[in-house]
Amino acid sequence: QVQMVESGGGLVQAGGSLRLSCxxxxxxxxxxxxxxxxxAPGNQRELVATAMxxxxxxxxxxxxxxxxxxxxxxxxTVRLQMTSLKPDDTAVYYCYVKHNGxxxxxxxxxxxxxx
Numbered sequence: 001q002v003q004m005v006e007s008g009g010g011l012v013q014a015g016g017s018l019r020l021s022c023x024x025x026x027x028x029x030x031x032x033x034x035x036x037x038x039x040a041p042g043n044q045r046e047l048v049a050t051a052m053x054x055x056x057x058x059x060x061x062x063x064x065x066x067x068x069x070x071x072x073x074x075x076x077t078v079r080l081q082m083t084s085l086k087p088d089d090t091a092v093y094y095c096y097v098k099h100n101g102x103x104x105x106x107x108x109x110x111x112x113x114x115x
Contacts, residue, residue, distance in 0.1 A: 009109035022095030
């Protein structure tokens with residue numbers, strides 16, 4: 001059973017930075033896809049960034065150049081470094097894992113960016 005423990009998030013002023021981390025346990029093999037999604041009030045959950053096991057990354061257009069995703073395959077962790085944060089980045093951020101055809105979600109982290 002895959003389990004995920006998220007950390008980070010919080011309140012920051014516009015222009016500031018935050019880092020989110022997610023540690024995944026319950027599997028001894030390399031995870032196919034690790035990443036982050038977010039959901040703002042009244043909006044659908046949307047992709048923020050993903051990182052494939054081979055190193056390929058993918059970003060939402062809205063965060064390109066500001067956010068950086070990284071993963072440590074040896075530790076099964078994924079991080080999201082967020083810089084130049086904007087009020088529009090305010091949302092609950094969810095760690096996401098896709099492994100052996102199944103999708104898993106973290107409990108969510110609140111990120112609030114004040115103007």
